[in-house]
Amino acid sequence: MTDDTQRATASDGGFARVLRSPGALRLVGSLFVLETGSAMTTVGLPLLVMQRYGLGLEVGFTLAARFLPNILLGALAGQVVDRHDPRRVATLAALGSGLAAALFPLTTAMWQIQLLALAIGVGYMFGFPAAMALRPRVIPEGSELEGNGLIVTAERVPKLLGPAVAGPIAAVAGVNWLFAAEAATALAAAALLTRLPQAAGTGAAESRGAGPDGAGTVAGAVGRRLSAWTRAMATGARDLVRMVRGDGRLSSLTITAFTYMAALGLGRTFLAAYSLRDFDHVPGMLGYLLAAMGLGGALGGMAAAAFRSWNQGWVYVLGNALEGVCWVALMATGDWYVALALLFVAGVFESVASVVYFAEVQKRLPTGLQGRYYATLVPLSDVFLVAGTVAGGVLVDRAGVTPGAVLVGLAMAVPVLVLAGRLVPERPAPAAKARPREAESTPA
Structure with missing residues (x-):
């Protein structure tokens, strides 16, 4: 179809x-x-x-x-x-x-x-x-x-x-x-x-480059891949900037995706320490906390459509900010069921914000750039995730569990609040037909 x-x-x-x-x-x-x-x-x-x-x-x-x-x-x-x-x-x-x-x-x-x-x-x-x-x-x-x-x-x-x-x-x-x-x-x-x-025209694209110049040989293929890898590594971040520049909401969404991954890395370390400090009497509490977030995330993905009439920038900002509040609020309770409820709600907020993020990127970025955008975003996000995880191990160990919760909450809430002026205003997405030409000039 x-x-x-x-x-x-x-x-x-x-x-x-x-x-x-x-x-x-x-x-x-x-x-x-x-x-x-x-x-x-x-x-x-x-x-x-x-x-x-x-x-x-x-x-x-x-x-x-x-x-x-x-x-x-x-x-x-x-x-x-x-x-x-x-x-x-x-x-x-x-x-x-x-x-x-x-x-x-x-x-x-x-x-x-x-x-x-x-x-x-x-x-x-x-x-x-x-x-x-x-x-x-x-x-x-x-x-x-x-x-x-x-x-x-x-x-x-x-x-x-x-x-x-x-x-x-x-x-x-x-x-x-x-x-x-x-x-x-x-x-x-x-x-x-x-x-x-x-997709129409795929076969032609896949066969492009084969010819008498040796492109169809194994050596030619290896050379092309090595050359492509070198160019991709050198220009990946620059290409990402080119894809999102000129669209304040899209660029802000991309920036906060990185900061959220760092916060998530901090949160992983914090949850392990939190479960051991406050719930060592509940076997497997870390698993229950993660499961509560997973359940909230599953329901939040379906609940996002209920906010379609809202300004999607506000939904994204509030989703991230309120998730940060839930993480900080963990320090105000010593009851396991309240902790599970807070992380369930945090999972809902996280998932709603994620749906808005994916939907906005799909609407605001031309179809031809979707694959390249995520291929560039994901490895950079993994760097932030690893950095947050490593930093969390040091910070929670030296500062303690309570400051760890505050750091997680701030890392989730502050970036979206700082960029709210660019995330919230309703501006039409750039015309999809006006931007692929720019993409075609981007180094491959």
Whole structure:
């Protein structure tokens, strides 16, 4: 089904238009099953390492390996998504990640586990921007808020469902079966992606460059990729600035995405210390706190559409600021059920703000730049996430848990409040047809 057909047959707004789009449902379903499998591996991977090699730095290094491809090579993924059909890129990324997960039980050395973790990171590096680039193809025009709400929900629910399913599987069948489960979900996700419509002109774009000058040879291909990587690493951040400049809301959304990731890194360290200090009498409290946030996030993704009549800048500012208030408010209670309720509400606010973010980027950025935007954004965001996590370990250890909560809240609320003047005013999104020419001149 083409974009024109979807838009011609959609006569009303809201979720009904998205639910009548088979492509949108397949994309949402693919993300859901893929994220569910990934969440199970997130539980299984540290367990596998600890069972075989004990607890130590190896666990941290192994988990960090999944972030390295995005940090080092993420900009290259944008080049690939730009030049090839994002449906095919996302499908191959899902299959590659599933294959790597299935091989974990067969490893015999730590370096093999770390190499497979690195391979999963490579799959995510290509898969996420490709999936984001598919959204304009399958979400009907005018239903960006509802469509992105479903996508955020499809990403949030697995963070609650995956660990909940992983526990019984590991207890009954063993840790190895968690990796088999991700392999199965990756295969299902790839099958759903293959049913999505193919973009017009993709084949020509993919074959571009082959010719008598050696571009079709292996050496030529390797040379092109190395050259593309070098240019991408050198110009990634500059390209991101070019994509968002001239649009105050879009540039402010991008800036606060980075600061939020740093706050999230701080929050991860804080929650671990908080659960041990205040709830050492409640076994597994950290898991319950994270699950409460996951549940709130899942519901918040669906609730975002209720605010479609509001100024979306205000929804984004309030969502982030009130989430920060919830984190600080944790220090005012010693009751476990109040703490769970606060983090549930924080998850709702976070998810609502995320839906607005994704919807605004989709509306304000030309379709041809969607993949490159996220391919550049994600690796830079991972840098902020890692920096926040490392800083959190030092700050919480030296300053204490209570100042840690305040720092998390401030890191979430202050940036959006400072930039509220650019986030809140309602300005029309730049014409999508006026900006691709600028994108074409951007170094590839």
